[in-house]
Amino acid sequence: MNLSVQIGRLVMQNPVTVASGTFGYGVEYAQLLDLNQLGAVTVKGIRLNPVRGNPTPRTAEVTSGMLNAIGLQGPGVDGFIQKYWPFLKSLPVPTIINIWGTTVEEYAEVARRFHALGGVGALELNVSCPNIKEGGAQFGTDCKLLAQVVSACRKATTLPIITKLSPNVVSIAPYAKAAEDAGSDALAVTNSYPAMAIDIETRRPKLANVSGGLTGPCIKPIAIKLVWEAFKAVKIPIIGMGGIQTAADAIEFLMAGATAVAVGTANFYEPQTALQVIAGLREFMQRKGLNEVREITGSFQPGK
Amino acid sequence: MLERTVQIVSNERSTDAYYRLVVRAPEIAPLIQPGQFAHVRIAPLKDALLRRPFSIFQVQGDTFSILYKTVGKGTEALSRMRPGDELSVIAPLGHGFTVPQPGAExxxxxxxxxxxxxxxxxxxxxxxxxxxxxxxxxxxxxxxxxxxxxxxxxxxxxxxxxxxxxxxxxxxxxxxxxxxxxxxxxxxxxxxxxxxxxxxxxxxxxxxxxxxxxxxxxxxxxxxxxxxxxxxxxxxxxxxxxxxxxxxxxxxxxxxxxxxxxxx
The missing domain is CATH 3.40.50.80 (Nucleotide-binding domain of ferredoxin-NADP reductase (FNR) module)
Known part of the structure; x- marks a missing residue:
């Protein structure tokens, strides 16, 4: 049975990674699970300089999900390389580094820095974070800007580029196509949904940032549709994500057109989820007599 | 830190809205330092997904206990759990208090x-x-x-x-x-x-x-x-x-x- 997949030049031993921002820099979970069983480790978003992040409260639980507005707190490129890279580099599984910037030039510069570092599995361009004023979703909800970011990064590196698309668009197809045409090797679909919640006792927002991004099982059906729409629009592989808790959830994403999947919010409450998804995927393939996991990709049959 | 499924030994109301929960956790109990906490998944919550953190109260043999107050749906669901029921716990977590040296503070x-x-x-x-x-x-x-x-x-x-x-x-x-x-x-x-x-x-x-x-x-x-x-x-x-x-x-x-x- 072959579970390995390819995202551009990046080979993953199985199609299961973790969503950026839900797994820190890998090392935090090393005591709780065997990271070497993952397809790849995807780290929290990094820009050039350190980022302090938003005031608290930064997250709130909602029905079957949660809101977050962390504000991409992080150590910057140098801090990351010094503090976290030695550990990640020592892992046999590849690292996908999620990067962002407030300008096209910053994206390209961060891409150059990680290209020069050597040993990076792939770069994921975060053009879809809803919780920061500049950068993030501003680039992911404008096709022209999106193409500029992707093509600037394409010129900066030969590393596989995964463009993480925003769900907050009327139709995802033109964005998927724009990223593909600008040289992206793959897409990540999707990021969190802009959302908010109010404490009715105090009439105050549940997040200091007022609004944030909605994630967790409640977004899964929306994300499945976006993956399906993106799959029809492009030829490059898609990493599907949004509320995956079980192997069945992951298989749904694969059938909708994903080549790989990422477990996100579930890591916060059940750190074993990604490994359970891998085991369940194997079981499903056995039961269905499938030899190659990629046979599942896009195998959904919308007709009668 | 370890993630383990632990069994409830007792879960009794002490006064007012306060409860004392004792769980059997033979691998976790000996690791606990003063001021650390346990992160508990309360399965009956269903659509409320996140774990709840609780300070660790006492450690006795292979058990540890927490004291909690029912303040929301998490702690209310927890208060209805019975001896023999299971909880998923990640513990011990966090950087706790510094125990003074003999003759010091x-x-x-x-x-x-x-x-x-x-x-x-x-x-x-x-x-x-x-x-x-x-x-x-x-x-x-x-x-x-x-x-x-x-x-x-x-x-x-x-x-x-x-x-x-x-x-x-x-x-x-x-x-x-x-x-x-x-x-x-x-x-x-x-x-x-x-x-x-x-x-x-x-x-x-x-x-x-x-x-x-x-x-x-x-x-x-x-x-x-x-x-x-x-x-x-x-x-x-x-x-x-x-x-x-x-x-x-x-x-x-x-x-x-x-x-x-x-x-x-």
Whole structure:
């Protein structure tokens, strides 16, 4: 049975990674699970300089999900390389580094820095974070800007580029196509949904940032549709994500057109989820007599 | 830290809305240090997905216990669980209190309500016996006095309505003790756990009277292991400050490191 997949030049031993921002820099979970069983480790978003992040409260639980507005707190490129890279580099599984910037030039510069570092599995361009004023979703909800970011990064590196698309668009197809045409090797679909919640006792927002991004099982059906729409629009592989808790959830994403999947919010409450998804995927393939996991990709049959 | 499915040994109401939960966790129990917490998944919650953090109260053999108050749907669901039921627990977590060396500081513990529970192991493991100052709104908010007394500690309780102990705030008898030139306490060190305004007051007292202090900080938590960056508080860093995680760098911080101007 072959579970390995390819995202551009990046080979993953199985199609299961973790969503950026839900797994820190890998090392935090090393005591709780065997990271070497993952397809790849995807780290929290990094820009050039350190980022302090938003005031608290930064997250709130909602029905079957949660809101977050962390504000991409992080150590910057140098801090990351010094503090976290030695550990990640020592892992046999590849690292996908999620990067962002407030300008096209910053994206390209961060891409150059990680290209020069050597040993990076792939770069994921975060053009879809809803919780920061500049950068993030501003680039992911404008096709022209999106193409500029992707093509600037394409010129900066030969590393596989995964463009993480925003769900907050009327139709995802033109964005998927724009990223593909600008040289992206793959897409990540999707990021969190802009959302908010109010404490009715105090009439105050549940997040200091007022609004944030909605994630967790409640977004899964929306994300499945976006993956399906993106799959029809492009030829490059898609990493599907949004509320995956079980192997069945992951298989749904694969059938909708994903080549790989990422477990996100579930890591916060059940750190074993990604490994359970891998085991369940194997079981499903056995039961269905499938030899190659990629046979599942896009195998959904919308007709009668 | 370990993630284990543990079995409930007992889950009994003590007073008012307060419960004491004991779980059998033979691998986790011996690892627990004073001031650490357990992150608990309450399966009956279904559509409320996140784990709930609880300070660890007592460790006995292969069990540990927590004291909790029913404040929301998580703790209410927990209060309905019965002996034999199972919970998923990640523990022990966080950076706890520094246990004083023999002959070094004498702890003055300052607790607000069920913050008292987080300090029991420190009292038990400290070579110097000190005083516990515990405050609450009403009599029912003052918990586990007997447990501390049986360790040979002096307990001084205060309630805001005067229904138990002295009437007033917990910081009043603490200040009297610190200002008392006849005090028997040598090299006092403050350790506090409770609501943020109380911690801030303890931090101010520590600064004013030049007494060292460790505070167990309270901030809304999500993953509990340091990845989500929900539970951050502002901590001084050079001339500036940075957000640090109460689940990982904390919950216990040195009072002089907290950048209070940024704390809500």
């Amino acid at each position: 004498t702890p003055l513990l300052v607790a607000g309500g069920y913050g008292m529970a987080a300090m029991y192991l420190l009292a038990q493991r400290s070579p110097q016996k000190g005083i516990v100052f515990v405050g609450g709104r009403r009599r029912v908010d003052i918990l586990c006095e007997a447990e501390f007394q049986s360790l040979g500690w002096q307990v001084r309780a205060t309630t805001e309505d005067g229904s138990h102990g002295e009437k007033g705030l917990v910081t009043q008898p603490l200040l009297e003790e610190i200002r008392n030139p006849q005090s028997a306490i040598r090299h006092p060190k403050l350790f506090a756990c409770g609501p943020t305004p109380m911690l801030k007051a303890v931090g101010q007292i520590a600064e004013e009277y030049k007494v060292p202090a460790e505070l167990s900080m309270d901030e809304h938590m999500c993953c509990g292991v340091g990845v989500c960056l929900t539970c951050v508080i502002p901590i001084k860093s050079g001339d500036d400050w940075e957000y640090q995680r109460t689940c990982s760098e904390g919950p216990v911080f040195d009072a002089k490191d907290v950048a209070w101007e940024g704390v809500k």
